[in-house]
Amino acid sequence: MTKNRITSLFNIEYPLIQAGMIWASGWKLASSVSNAGGLGIIGAGSMYPEVLKEHIKKCKQATDKPFAVNVPMLYPNIEEIMDIIMEEEVEIVFTSAGNPKTWTPILKEKGIKVVHVVSSVKFALKSEAAGVDAVVAEGFEAGGHNGREETTTFTLIPMVKQKLQIPLIAAGGIATGRGMLAAMILGADGVQIGSRFVASNEASSHQNFKQMIVDAEEGNTQLTLKELAPVRLLKNKFFNDVTELYTKNPSKEQLIELLGRARAKKGMFEGDLEEGELEIGQISGLINEIKPAAEIVEEIIDEFKEAQQALPIF
Incomplete structure:
Protein backbone atom coordinates (compact mmCIF):
# COMPACT_ATOMS: atom_id res chain seq x y z
CA MET A 1 0.00 0.00 0.00
CA THR A 2 1.14 3.55 -0.61
CA LYS A 3 2.24 5.61 2.38
CA ASN A 4 -0.30 7.91 3.99
CA ARG A 5 -0.46 10.09 7.11
CA ILE A 6 -0.94 7.15 9.51
CA THR A 7 1.65 4.78 8.05
CA SER A 8 4.14 7.65 7.93
CA LEU A 9 3.34 8.78 11.49
CA PHE A 10 3.85 5.31 13.00
CA ASN A 11 6.32 3.95 10.43
CA ILE A 12 4.13 0.92 9.66
CA GLU A 13 3.18 -0.85 6.45
CA TYR A 14 -0.63 -0.72 6.68
CA PRO A 15 -2.91 1.95 8.23
CA LEU A 16 -4.42 -0.75 10.45
CA ILE A 17 -4.23 -0.55 14.24
CA GLN A 18 -5.18 -3.27 16.70
CA ALA A 19 -7.05 -1.77 19.64
CA GLY A 20 -5.61 -2.00 23.15
CA MET A 21 -8.44 -3.99 24.72
CA ILE A 22 -8.54 -5.04 28.37
CA TRP A 23 -7.97 -8.74 29.03
CA ALA A 24 -7.18 -9.38 25.34
CA SER A 25 -4.26 -7.23 24.19
CA GLY A 26 -1.04 -8.55 25.63
CA TRP A 27 2.43 -8.73 24.08
CA LYS A 28 1.64 -11.83 22.00
CA LEU A 29 -1.21 -10.12 20.13
CA ALA A 30 0.53 -6.73 19.83
CA SER A 31 3.78 -8.19 18.47
CA SER A 32 1.93 -10.46 16.02
CA VAL A 33 -0.03 -7.54 14.55
CA SER A 34 3.08 -5.36 14.34
CA ASN A 35 5.05 -8.14 12.66
CA ALA A 36 2.22 -8.49 10.13
CA GLY A 37 2.51 -4.83 9.11
CA GLY A 38 -0.07 -3.14 11.33
CA LEU A 39 0.34 -1.38 14.67
CA GLY A 40 -0.08 -3.68 17.65
CA ILE A 41 -1.14 -2.19 20.98
CA ILE A 42 -0.67 -3.52 24.51
CA GLY A 43 -3.76 -2.74 26.60
CA ALA A 44 -2.59 -1.43 29.97
CA GLY A 45 -6.12 -1.08 31.35
CA SER A 46 -6.14 -4.58 32.83
CA MET A 47 -2.49 -4.69 33.93
CA TYR A 48 -0.72 -3.85 37.15
CA PRO A 49 2.35 -1.67 36.51
CA GLU A 50 4.86 -4.51 36.86
CA VAL A 51 2.77 -6.72 34.55
CA LEU A 52 2.75 -3.96 31.93
CA LYS A 53 6.53 -3.64 32.23
CA GLU A 54 6.91 -7.36 31.55
CA HIS A 55 4.61 -7.16 28.50
CA ILE A 56 6.56 -4.23 27.05
CA LYS A 57 9.86 -6.07 27.48
CA LYS A 58 8.49 -9.26 25.89
CA CYS A 59 6.95 -7.29 23.02
CA LYS A 60 10.34 -5.72 22.29
CA GLN A 61 11.87 -9.18 22.13
CA ALA A 62 9.11 -10.49 19.84
CA THR A 63 9.15 -7.66 17.28
CA ASP A 64 11.51 -5.03 15.94
CA LYS A 65 8.53 -3.13 14.50
CA PRO A 66 6.71 -0.21 16.17
CA PHE A 67 4.07 -1.01 18.78
CA ALA A 68 2.05 1.11 21.20
CA VAL A 69 0.54 1.02 24.70
CA ASN A 70 -3.05 2.03 25.39
CA VAL A 71 -3.64 3.78 28.72
CA PRO A 72 -7.12 4.60 30.09
CA MET A 73 -6.38 7.74 32.10
CA LEU A 74 -8.85 6.82 34.83
CA TYR A 75 -6.38 4.07 35.78
CA PRO A 76 -5.57 4.30 39.53
CA ASN A 77 -1.79 3.79 39.03
CA ILE A 78 -1.58 6.22 36.10
CA GLU A 79 1.65 7.94 37.22
CA GLU A 80 3.45 4.64 37.73
CA ILE A 81 2.16 3.37 34.38
CA MET A 82 3.38 6.49 32.55
CA ASP A 83 6.77 6.29 34.31
CA ILE A 84 7.20 2.71 33.05
CA ILE A 85 6.20 3.72 29.52
CA MET A 86 8.80 6.50 29.52
CA GLU A 87 11.49 4.36 31.17
CA GLU A 88 10.96 1.58 28.63
CA GLU A 89 11.04 4.14 25.81
CA VAL A 90 7.72 3.13 24.28
CA GLU A 91 7.43 5.18 21.09
CA ILE A 92 3.62 5.47 20.77
CA VAL A 93 0.91 5.89 23.41
CA PHE A 94 -2.86 5.80 22.90
CA THR A 95 -4.76 7.51 25.73
CA SER A 96 -8.47 7.34 26.52
CA ALA A 97 -11.05 8.09 29.20
CA GLY A 98 -9.61 11.36 30.40
CA ASN A 99 -8.32 14.82 29.56
CA PRO A 100 -5.56 14.65 26.92
CA LYS A 101 -4.03 17.88 28.27
CA THR A 102 -2.88 16.03 31.40
CA TRP A 103 -0.26 13.74 29.87
CA THR A 104 0.21 14.74 26.21
CA PRO A 105 2.83 17.49 26.84
CA ILE A 106 4.82 15.24 29.21
CA LEU A 107 4.85 12.31 26.78
CA LYS A 108 5.66 14.46 23.76
CA GLU A 109 8.56 16.05 25.63
CA LYS A 110 10.03 12.52 25.75
CA GLY A 111 9.57 12.15 21.99
CA ILE A 112 6.56 9.86 22.32
CA LYS A 113 3.77 10.06 19.72
CA VAL A 114 0.38 10.49 21.39
CA VAL A 115 -3.04 9.47 20.08
CA HIS A 116 -6.28 10.12 21.99
CA VAL A 117 -9.55 8.18 21.66
CA VAL A 118 -12.74 10.26 21.41
CA SER A 119 -16.41 9.76 20.59
CA SER A 120 -17.39 13.25 19.43
CA VAL A 121 -16.27 16.21 17.31
CA LYS A 122 -16.02 18.34 20.45
CA PHE A 123 -13.45 16.06 22.10
CA ALA A 124 -11.58 15.49 18.85
CA LEU A 125 -10.97 19.24 18.66
CA LYS A 126 -9.98 19.40 22.34
CA SER A 127 -7.48 16.60 21.70
CA GLU A 128 -6.04 18.44 18.70
CA ALA A 129 -5.70 21.58 20.83
CA ALA A 130 -3.92 19.53 23.50
CA GLY A 131 -1.23 18.67 20.95
CA VAL A 132 -1.91 15.00 20.18
CA ASP A 133 -0.46 13.59 16.96
CA ALA A 134 -3.67 11.85 15.86
CA VAL A 135 -7.18 11.06 17.05
CA VAL A 136 -9.17 7.83 17.14
CA ALA A 137 -12.85 8.65 16.56
CA GLU A 138 -14.85 5.72 17.89
CA GLY A 139 -18.50 5.20 17.10
CA PHE A 140 -21.41 3.74 19.02
CA GLU A 141 -20.93 0.29 17.43
CA ALA A 142 -17.69 -0.33 19.31
CA GLY A 143 -17.30 -2.84 22.10
CA GLY A 144 -16.32 -1.95 25.65
CA HIS A 145 -16.82 1.55 27.01
CA ASN A 146 -18.52 3.93 24.66
CA GLY A 147 -19.43 7.57 24.21
CA ARG A 148 -22.67 8.89 25.66
CA GLU A 149 -23.60 10.59 22.37
CA GLU A 150 -24.33 7.25 20.63
CA THR A 151 -23.02 8.63 17.33
CA THR A 152 -22.35 5.86 14.83
CA THR A 153 -18.90 5.51 13.27
CA PHE A 154 -19.94 6.34 9.72
CA THR A 155 -21.69 9.50 10.92
CA LEU A 156 -18.88 10.51 13.27
CA ILE A 157 -15.94 10.12 10.85
CA PRO A 158 -17.03 12.68 8.21
CA MET A 159 -18.08 15.15 10.92
CA VAL A 160 -14.70 14.92 12.64
CA LYS A 161 -12.86 15.00 9.31
CA GLN A 162 -14.60 18.26 8.44
CA LYS A 163 -13.11 19.98 11.50
CA LEU A 164 -9.83 18.19 12.20
CA GLN A 165 -6.40 18.96 10.73
CA ILE A 166 -4.37 16.11 12.27
CA PRO A 167 -4.59 12.43 11.17
CA LEU A 168 -7.86 10.65 11.89
CA ILE A 169 -8.30 6.98 12.77
CA ALA A 170 -11.78 5.40 12.56
CA ALA A 171 -12.93 2.82 15.12
CA GLY A 172 -16.14 0.99 15.95
CA GLY A 173 -17.86 -1.59 13.77
CA ILE A 174 -14.86 -2.26 11.51
CA ALA A 175 -13.57 -5.82 11.11
CA THR A 176 -13.15 -6.33 7.37
CA GLY A 177 -11.29 -4.85 4.42
CA ARG A 178 -14.53 -3.46 3.03
CA GLY A 179 -15.26 -1.76 6.34
CA MET A 180 -11.75 -0.34 6.36
CA LEU A 181 -12.15 1.02 2.83
CA ALA A 182 -15.53 2.55 3.65
CA ALA A 183 -14.10 4.35 6.70
CA MET A 184 -11.22 5.72 4.66
CA ILE A 185 -13.50 6.89 1.86
CA LEU A 186 -15.41 8.84 4.52
CA GLY A 187 -12.19 10.60 5.54
CA ALA A 188 -10.25 8.37 7.92
CA ASP A 189 -6.50 8.02 7.40
CA GLY A 190 -6.56 4.58 9.01
CA VAL A 191 -8.66 2.26 11.15
CA GLN A 192 -8.49 0.80 14.64
CA ILE A 193 -9.93 -2.71 14.96
CA GLY A 194 -10.74 -4.35 18.28
CA SER A 195 -13.38 -7.07 18.25
CA ARG A 196 -11.91 -8.99 15.30
CA PHE A 197 -8.60 -9.36 17.14
CA VAL A 198 -10.26 -10.60 20.34
CA ALA A 199 -11.17 -13.68 18.29
CA SER A 200 -7.53 -14.39 17.45
CA ASN A 201 -5.21 -17.14 18.66
CA GLU A 202 -2.87 -14.64 20.30
CA ALA A 203 -5.49 -12.67 22.24
CA SER A 204 -5.19 -13.32 25.98
CA SER A 205 -8.97 -13.44 26.38
CA HIS A 206 -10.48 -16.78 27.42
CA ILE A 283 -19.45 -6.37 14.45
CA SER A 284 -19.18 -9.66 16.40
CA GLY A 285 -22.12 -10.82 14.28
CA LEU A 286 -19.72 -10.82 11.31
CA ILE A 287 -16.88 -12.69 13.05
CA ASN A 288 -17.07 -16.39 12.29
CA GLU A 289 -13.64 -17.86 13.00
CA ILE A 290 -10.77 -17.73 15.50
CA LYS A 291 -7.47 -17.51 13.62
CA PRO A 292 -3.91 -16.17 13.95
CA ALA A 293 -3.59 -12.38 14.11
CA ALA A 294 -1.26 -12.31 11.10
CA GLU A 295 -3.91 -14.08 9.00
CA ILE A 296 -6.52 -11.56 10.15
CA VAL A 297 -4.30 -8.67 9.05
CA GLU A 298 -3.60 -10.32 5.69
CA GLU A 299 -7.29 -11.08 5.15
CA ILE A 300 -8.34 -7.50 5.91
CA ILE A 301 -5.68 -5.95 3.66
CA ASP A 302 -6.40 -8.37 0.77
CA GLU A 303 -10.13 -7.62 0.99
CA PHE A 304 -9.37 -3.88 1.20
CA LYS A 305 -7.36 -4.01 -2.02
CA GLU A 306 -9.95 -6.15 -3.82
CA ALA A 307 -12.78 -3.85 -2.76
CA GLN A 308 -10.77 -0.80 -3.79
CA GLN A 309 -10.20 -2.20 -7.28
CA ALA A 310 -13.83 -3.31 -7.61
CA LEU A 311 -15.32 0.12 -6.81
CA PRO A 312 -17.81 0.97 -9.55
CA ILE A 313 -16.91 4.05 -11.60
CA PHE A 314 -19.92 6.00 -12.79
Whole structure:
Protein backbone atom coordinates (compact mmCIF):
# COMPACT_ATOMS: atom_id res chain seq x y z
CA MET A 1 0.00 0.00 0.00
CA THR A 2 1.14 3.55 -0.61
CA LYS A 3 2.24 5.61 2.38
CA ASN A 4 -0.30 7.91 3.99
CA ARG A 5 -0.46 10.09 7.11
CA ILE A 6 -0.94 7.15 9.51
CA THR A 7 1.65 4.78 8.05
CA SER A 8 4.14 7.65 7.93
CA LEU A 9 3.34 8.78 11.49
CA PHE A 10 3.85 5.31 13.00
CA ASN A 11 6.32 3.95 10.43
CA ILE A 12 4.13 0.92 9.66
CA GLU A 13 3.18 -0.85 6.45
CA TYR A 14 -0.63 -0.72 6.68
CA PRO A 15 -2.91 1.95 8.23
CA LEU A 16 -4.42 -0.75 10.45
CA ILE A 17 -4.23 -0.55 14.24
CA GLN A 18 -5.18 -3.27 16.70
CA ALA A 19 -7.05 -1.77 19.64
CA GLY A 20 -5.61 -2.00 23.15
CA MET A 21 -8.44 -3.99 24.72
CA ILE A 22 -8.54 -5.04 28.37
CA TRP A 23 -7.97 -8.74 29.03
CA ALA A 24 -7.18 -9.38 25.34
CA SER A 25 -4.26 -7.23 24.19
CA GLY A 26 -1.04 -8.55 25.63
CA TRP A 27 2.43 -8.73 24.08
CA LYS A 28 1.64 -11.83 22.00
CA LEU A 29 -1.21 -10.12 20.13
CA ALA A 30 0.53 -6.73 19.83
CA SER A 31 3.78 -8.19 18.47
CA SER A 32 1.93 -10.46 16.02
CA VAL A 33 -0.03 -7.54 14.55
CA SER A 34 3.08 -5.36 14.34
CA ASN A 35 5.05 -8.14 12.66
CA ALA A 36 2.22 -8.49 10.13
CA GLY A 37 2.51 -4.83 9.11
CA GLY A 38 -0.07 -3.14 11.33
CA LEU A 39 0.34 -1.38 14.67
CA GLY A 40 -0.08 -3.68 17.65
CA ILE A 41 -1.14 -2.19 20.98
CA ILE A 42 -0.67 -3.52 24.51
CA GLY A 43 -3.76 -2.74 26.60
CA ALA A 44 -2.59 -1.43 29.97
CA GLY A 45 -6.12 -1.08 31.35
CA SER A 46 -6.14 -4.58 32.83
CA MET A 47 -2.49 -4.69 33.93
CA TYR A 48 -0.72 -3.85 37.15
CA PRO A 49 2.35 -1.67 36.51
CA GLU A 50 4.86 -4.51 36.86
CA VAL A 51 2.77 -6.72 34.55
CA LEU A 52 2.75 -3.96 31.93
CA LYS A 53 6.53 -3.64 32.23
CA GLU A 54 6.91 -7.36 31.55
CA HIS A 55 4.61 -7.16 28.50
CA ILE A 56 6.56 -4.23 27.05
CA LYS A 57 9.86 -6.07 27.48
CA LYS A 58 8.49 -9.26 25.89
CA CYS A 59 6.95 -7.29 23.02
CA LYS A 60 10.34 -5.72 22.29
CA GLN A 61 11.87 -9.18 22.13
CA ALA A 62 9.11 -10.49 19.84
CA THR A 63 9.15 -7.66 17.28
CA ASP A 64 11.51 -5.03 15.94
CA LYS A 65 8.53 -3.13 14.50
CA PRO A 66 6.71 -0.21 16.17
CA PHE A 67 4.07 -1.01 18.78
CA ALA A 68 2.05 1.11 21.20
CA VAL A 69 0.54 1.02 24.70
CA ASN A 70 -3.05 2.03 25.39
CA VAL A 71 -3.64 3.78 28.72
CA PRO A 72 -7.12 4.60 30.09
CA MET A 73 -6.38 7.74 32.10
CA LEU A 74 -8.85 6.82 34.83
CA TYR A 75 -6.38 4.07 35.78
CA PRO A 76 -5.57 4.30 39.53
CA ASN A 77 -1.79 3.79 39.03
CA ILE A 78 -1.58 6.22 36.10
CA GLU A 79 1.65 7.94 37.22
CA GLU A 80 3.45 4.64 37.73
CA ILE A 81 2.16 3.37 34.38
CA MET A 82 3.38 6.49 32.55
CA ASP A 83 6.77 6.29 34.31
CA ILE A 84 7.20 2.71 33.05
CA ILE A 85 6.20 3.72 29.52
CA MET A 86 8.80 6.50 29.52
CA GLU A 87 11.49 4.36 31.17
CA GLU A 88 10.96 1.58 28.63
CA GLU A 89 11.04 4.14 25.81
CA VAL A 90 7.72 3.13 24.28
CA GLU A 91 7.43 5.18 21.09
CA ILE A 92 3.62 5.47 20.77
CA VAL A 93 0.91 5.89 23.41
CA PHE A 94 -2.86 5.80 22.90
CA THR A 95 -4.76 7.51 25.73
CA SER A 96 -8.47 7.34 26.52
CA ALA A 97 -11.05 8.09 29.20
CA GLY A 98 -9.61 11.36 30.40
CA ASN A 99 -8.32 14.82 29.56
CA PRO A 100 -5.56 14.65 26.92
CA LYS A 101 -4.03 17.88 28.27
CA THR A 102 -2.88 16.03 31.40
CA TRP A 103 -0.26 13.74 29.87
CA THR A 104 0.21 14.74 26.21
CA PRO A 105 2.83 17.49 26.84
CA ILE A 106 4.82 15.24 29.21
CA LEU A 107 4.85 12.31 26.78
CA LYS A 108 5.66 14.46 23.76
CA GLU A 109 8.56 16.05 25.63
CA LYS A 110 10.03 12.52 25.75
CA GLY A 111 9.57 12.15 21.99
CA ILE A 112 6.56 9.86 22.32
CA LYS A 113 3.77 10.06 19.72
CA VAL A 114 0.38 10.49 21.39
CA VAL A 115 -3.04 9.47 20.08
CA HIS A 116 -6.28 10.12 21.99
CA VAL A 117 -9.55 8.18 21.66
CA VAL A 118 -12.74 10.26 21.41
CA SER A 119 -16.41 9.76 20.59
CA SER A 120 -17.39 13.25 19.43
CA VAL A 121 -16.27 16.21 17.31
CA LYS A 122 -16.02 18.34 20.45
CA PHE A 123 -13.45 16.06 22.10
CA ALA A 124 -11.58 15.49 18.85
CA LEU A 125 -10.97 19.24 18.66
CA LYS A 126 -9.98 19.40 22.34
CA SER A 127 -7.48 16.60 21.70
CA GLU A 128 -6.04 18.44 18.70
CA ALA A 129 -5.70 21.58 20.83
CA ALA A 130 -3.92 19.53 23.50
CA GLY A 131 -1.23 18.67 20.95
CA VAL A 132 -1.91 15.00 20.18
CA ASP A 133 -0.46 13.59 16.96
CA ALA A 134 -3.67 11.85 15.86
CA VAL A 135 -7.18 11.06 17.05
CA VAL A 136 -9.17 7.83 17.14
CA ALA A 137 -12.85 8.65 16.56
CA GLU A 138 -14.85 5.72 17.89
CA GLY A 139 -18.50 5.20 17.10
CA PHE A 140 -21.41 3.74 19.02
CA GLU A 141 -20.93 0.29 17.43
CA ALA A 142 -17.69 -0.33 19.31
CA GLY A 143 -17.30 -2.84 22.10
CA GLY A 144 -16.32 -1.95 25.65
CA HIS A 145 -16.82 1.55 27.01
CA ASN A 146 -18.52 3.93 24.66
CA GLY A 147 -19.43 7.57 24.21
CA ARG A 148 -22.67 8.89 25.66
CA GLU A 149 -23.60 10.59 22.37
CA GLU A 150 -24.33 7.25 20.63
CA THR A 151 -23.02 8.63 17.33
CA THR A 152 -22.35 5.86 14.83
CA THR A 153 -18.90 5.51 13.27
CA PHE A 154 -19.94 6.34 9.72
CA THR A 155 -21.69 9.50 10.92
CA LEU A 156 -18.88 10.51 13.27
CA ILE A 157 -15.94 10.12 10.85
CA PRO A 158 -17.03 12.68 8.21
CA MET A 159 -18.08 15.15 10.92
CA VAL A 160 -14.70 14.92 12.64
CA LYS A 161 -12.86 15.00 9.31
CA GLN A 162 -14.60 18.26 8.44
CA LYS A 163 -13.11 19.98 11.50
CA LEU A 164 -9.83 18.19 12.20
CA GLN A 165 -6.40 18.96 10.73
CA ILE A 166 -4.37 16.11 12.27
CA PRO A 167 -4.59 12.43 11.17
CA LEU A 168 -7.86 10.65 11.89
CA ILE A 169 -8.30 6.98 12.77
CA ALA A 170 -11.78 5.40 12.56
CA ALA A 171 -12.93 2.82 15.12
CA GLY A 172 -16.14 0.99 15.95
CA GLY A 173 -17.86 -1.59 13.77
CA ILE A 174 -14.86 -2.26 11.51
CA ALA A 175 -13.57 -5.82 11.11
CA THR A 176 -13.15 -6.33 7.37
CA GLY A 177 -11.29 -4.85 4.42
CA ARG A 178 -14.53 -3.46 3.03
CA GLY A 179 -15.26 -1.76 6.34
CA MET A 180 -11.75 -0.34 6.36
CA LEU A 181 -12.15 1.02 2.83
CA ALA A 182 -15.53 2.55 3.65
CA ALA A 183 -14.10 4.35 6.70
CA MET A 184 -11.22 5.72 4.66
CA ILE A 185 -13.50 6.89 1.86
CA LEU A 186 -15.41 8.84 4.52
CA GLY A 187 -12.19 10.60 5.54
CA ALA A 188 -10.25 8.37 7.92
CA ASP A 189 -6.50 8.02 7.40
CA GLY A 190 -6.56 4.58 9.01
CA VAL A 191 -8.66 2.26 11.15
CA GLN A 192 -8.49 0.80 14.64
CA ILE A 193 -9.93 -2.71 14.96
CA GLY A 194 -10.74 -4.35 18.28
CA SER A 195 -13.38 -7.07 18.25
CA ARG A 196 -11.91 -8.99 15.30
CA PHE A 197 -8.60 -9.36 17.14
CA VAL A 198 -10.26 -10.60 20.34
CA ALA A 199 -11.17 -13.68 18.29
CA SER A 200 -7.53 -14.39 17.45
CA ASN A 201 -5.21 -17.14 18.66
CA GLU A 202 -2.87 -14.64 20.30
CA ALA A 203 -5.49 -12.67 22.24
CA SER A 204 -5.19 -13.32 25.98
CA SER A 205 -8.97 -13.44 26.38
CA HIS A 206 -10.48 -16.78 27.42
CA GLN A 207 -11.34 -19.39 24.79
CA ASN A 208 -14.96 -19.48 26.04
CA PHE A 209 -15.30 -15.76 25.34
CA LYS A 210 -13.68 -16.10 21.91
CA GLN A 211 -16.10 -18.87 20.99
CA MET A 212 -19.09 -16.82 22.17
CA ILE A 213 -17.96 -14.00 19.87
CA VAL A 214 -17.77 -16.41 16.93
CA ASP A 215 -21.26 -17.72 17.80
CA ALA A 216 -22.75 -14.23 18.19
CA GLU A 217 -25.34 -12.99 15.72
CA GLU A 218 -26.83 -9.63 14.86
CA GLY A 219 -28.50 -8.09 17.90
CA ASN A 220 -26.55 -10.11 20.47
CA THR A 221 -24.85 -7.01 21.91
CA GLN A 222 -26.33 -3.93 23.55
CA LEU A 223 -25.13 -0.74 25.21
CA THR A 224 -26.02 -0.54 28.90
CA LEU A 225 -25.01 0.90 32.30
CA LYS A 226 -25.07 4.44 30.86
CA GLU A 227 -25.38 5.97 34.34
CA LEU A 228 -21.94 4.56 35.23
CA ALA A 229 -19.98 4.39 31.97
CA PRO A 230 -21.78 3.22 28.81
CA VAL A 231 -20.53 -0.25 27.87
CA ARG A 232 -21.47 -2.58 24.99
CA LEU A 233 -21.92 -6.16 26.17
CA LEU A 234 -22.83 -9.55 24.81
CA LYS A 235 -26.18 -10.61 26.23
CA ASN A 236 -25.80 -13.22 28.98
CA LYS A 237 -27.11 -13.83 32.51
CA PHE A 238 -25.28 -10.79 33.91
CA PHE A 239 -26.66 -8.59 31.14
CA ASN A 240 -30.16 -9.93 31.83
CA ASP A 241 -29.70 -9.19 35.54
CA VAL A 242 -28.83 -5.58 34.64
CA THR A 243 -31.90 -5.36 32.39
CA GLU A 244 -34.11 -6.75 35.14
CA LEU A 245 -32.74 -4.22 37.65
CA TYR A 246 -33.55 -1.38 35.24
CA THR A 247 -37.26 -2.32 35.44
CA LYS A 248 -37.09 -1.22 39.10
CA ASN A 249 -35.73 2.25 38.30
CA PRO A 250 -32.48 1.62 40.21
CA SER A 251 -30.24 4.20 41.79
CA LYS A 252 -26.65 4.58 40.65
CA GLU A 253 -25.56 2.89 43.87
CA GLN A 254 -27.71 -0.17 43.11
CA LEU A 255 -26.15 -0.46 39.65
CA ILE A 256 -22.66 -0.23 41.17
CA GLU A 257 -23.57 -2.92 43.70
CA LEU A 258 -24.78 -5.28 40.96
CA LEU A 259 -21.69 -4.63 38.82
CA GLY A 260 -19.38 -5.41 41.74
CA ARG A 261 -15.65 -5.83 41.21
CA ALA A 262 -13.64 -7.59 38.51
CA ARG A 263 -16.74 -8.42 36.49
CA ALA A 264 -14.93 -7.91 33.16
CA LYS A 265 -12.00 -10.10 34.26
CA LYS A 266 -14.42 -12.82 35.30
CA GLY A 267 -16.03 -12.88 31.87
CA MET A 268 -13.36 -12.03 29.32
CA PHE A 269 -10.25 -13.46 31.02
CA GLU A 270 -11.59 -16.26 33.22
CA GLY A 271 -14.32 -17.37 30.80
CA ASP A 272 -17.40 -17.13 33.04
CA LEU A 273 -20.06 -16.66 30.35
CA GLU A 274 -22.92 -16.40 32.85
CA GLU A 275 -21.76 -13.92 35.51
CA GLY A 276 -19.00 -12.16 33.56
CA GLU A 277 -19.08 -8.81 31.77
CA LEU A 278 -18.47 -9.65 28.09
CA GLU A 279 -17.41 -6.50 26.22
CA ILE A 280 -17.50 -6.75 22.42
CA GLY A 281 -18.68 -4.72 19.44
CA GLN A 282 -21.74 -5.05 17.20
CA ILE A 283 -19.45 -6.37 14.45
CA SER A 284 -19.18 -9.66 16.40
CA GLY A 285 -22.12 -10.82 14.28
CA LEU A 286 -19.72 -10.82 11.31
CA ILE A 287 -16.88 -12.69 13.05
CA ASN A 288 -17.07 -16.39 12.29
CA GLU A 289 -13.64 -17.86 13.00
CA ILE A 290 -10.77 -17.73 15.50
CA LYS A 291 -7.47 -17.51 13.62
CA PRO A 292 -3.91 -16.17 13.95
CA ALA A 293 -3.59 -12.38 14.11
CA ALA A 294 -1.26 -12.31 11.10
CA GLU A 295 -3.91 -14.08 9.00
CA ILE A 296 -6.52 -11.56 10.15
CA VAL A 297 -4.30 -8.67 9.05
CA GLU A 298 -3.60 -10.32 5.69
CA GLU A 299 -7.29 -11.08 5.15
CA ILE A 300 -8.34 -7.50 5.91
CA ILE A 301 -5.68 -5.95 3.66
CA ASP A 302 -6.40 -8.37 0.77
CA GLU A 303 -10.13 -7.62 0.99
CA PHE A 304 -9.37 -3.88 1.20
CA LYS A 305 -7.36 -4.01 -2.02
CA GLU A 306 -9.95 -6.15 -3.82
CA ALA A 307 -12.78 -3.85 -2.76
CA GLN A 308 -10.77 -0.80 -3.79
CA GLN A 309 -10.20 -2.20 -7.28
CA ALA A 310 -13.83 -3.31 -7.61
CA LEU A 311 -15.32 0.12 -6.81
CA PRO A 312 -17.81 0.97 -9.55
CA ILE A 313 -16.91 4.05 -11.60
CA PHE A 314 -19.92 6.00 -12.79
